[in-house]
Amino acid sequence: MGRVSATDAPAVRTMFGLPLPNIVPAQIRVRAQPEGRGNARSLVSGRTPMNSNRRYLTVAALAASALSLALLSGCGSSAAAGGQASPATSPGPLCELDGKIRAVAFILPVHQGAPAGGMPEQWQCLIRIAIGRGLPISVITAEGVPHVAVRFRATPDTINPEAYADDLQNAEADLLSRIAVVKASSAGNDSWAALLTAADQLTSIGAGGANGLILSRDNLLSDSGLLRMTDTAMTSAFPAEVADYVKQHSACGRLKNLHVALYGVAEAVAPQPQLSARQRQAIASQYLAAIRGCGGTAASLPLPANGPGPITEFTTDRVTPDPSPTLLVPTTSTTVKARTTVSLLEDSLAYTSDEDEFAAPARAKQVIAAIAGHLRQHPDLHVTIRGRTSNGPTAWPSHEALGLARAELCAAALRGAGVAPARITTIGAGYLAKPPVTGPATAALNRATDFSFETR
Structure with missing residues (x-):
């Protein structure tokens, strides 16, 4: 240089x-x-x-x-x-x-x-x-x-x-x-x-x-x-x-x-x-x-990690990478005979803060496509979508209203991917304290979208 x-x-x-x-x-x-x-x-x-x-x-x-x-x-x-x-x-x-x-x-x-x-x-x-x-x-x-x-x-x-x-x-x-x-x-x-x-x-x-x-x-x-x-x-x-x-x-x-x-x-x-x-x-x-x-x-x-890291006898725990969208739903017929629920956190379906919009539309499209594909493979399945939220302040009438709006957003995306409306139910669950919010990580665990699959 x-x-x-x-x-x-x-x-x-x-x-x-x-x-x-x-x-x-x-x-x-x-x-x-x-x-x-x-x-x-x-x-x-x-x-x-x-x-x-x-x-x-x-x-x-x-x-x-x-x-x-x-x-x-x-x-x-x-x-x-x-x-x-x-x-x-x-x-x-x-x-x-x-x-x-x-x-x-x-x-x-x-x-x-x-x-x-x-x-x-x-x-x-x-x-x-x-x-x-x-x-x-x-x-x-x-x-x-x-x-x-x-x-x-x-x-x-x-x-x-x-x-x-x-x-x-x-x-x-x-x-x-x-x-x-x-x-x-x-x-x-x-x-x-x-x-x-x-x-x-x-x-x-x-x-x-x-x-x-x-x-x-x-x-x-x-x-x-x-x-x-x-x-x-x-x-x-x-x-x-x-x-x-x-x-x-x-x-x-x-x-x-x-x-x-x-x-x-x-x-x-x-x-x-x-x-x-x-x-x-x-x-x-x-x-x-x-x-x-x-x-x-x-x-x-940015600064790339060039080469191996420090040599040390002391260990650290690992941060879990985001899952692949194709691994987010059941993949075999035996797993869906009984009721099966998949909870998708914001690493999969992220929403704009206090809004019913996807924060990462491309990622959301992949996730919805995987769920729609699963439903096509199993035409006897019905899906119930529950929108959950944290307990933070909201401009919506209630946390349930925000959760319902997000569930409806996912339902609309599924319908756009070819899933019949009659096979979809939406619920605004709001804050369920699963788990109770004690910090940023537990708040994120509550901002989830649950997809429950069952035969009808």
């Missing part, structure tokens, strides 16, 4: 909607520790690997070289329109950082079933910028019990540009070597706790609120903590309900005003099965809603 110019479009600007200026020498020369002149210090080891016995150049010479040193060769640009890159491509490297940012926290997954470990290539240009400014850099693990694995800060020589280049290179190598040996120390994955740990860390070093930036590489497929994607129907939960659930449990921590970028949401490697596009989008939307509901700014960007 070629050298980046100061006019390249920065990902961070579009990501967070901030007025981010191009990096200029004045920004790079900001000294986080003026008294540490000529030293680069790691807060992990406390050692000072930099050589301070150097010839100093003029400010004019520094101004001419600092910009080229900050925008190092190999850093490309990334235009992420509206804060979200095209799903077909990976975002380019981040090569610009708002001058308001005082510290950066990286969340790296070390749990089973996560994307490949280590620092993503897309972040390394930003790391050089952070090192060049002397910003504190923290690395938080994504696992069952997240923790701060690396605390790092360098103060490169900003007087001599030749020394400055050496300092950047040495500090980057030092940081990456520390990251390379970070491993899991607990089973499972609590992605929300990792975010809160990162927010706490930034706040503790004086970079809370709008002065802090969190970049996460975790796939957010949690099996622990508050937001467990392994819970049945959690990937069908409404984002707004997830955000409310976090606030109801006072679990926002110190996320307010922080900037969060989520890379590679729901990307999985073995033994975690690949999830559907609907599930991947749902998980991203849930986390974005939760972070924004806590007062933070957030964006989700």
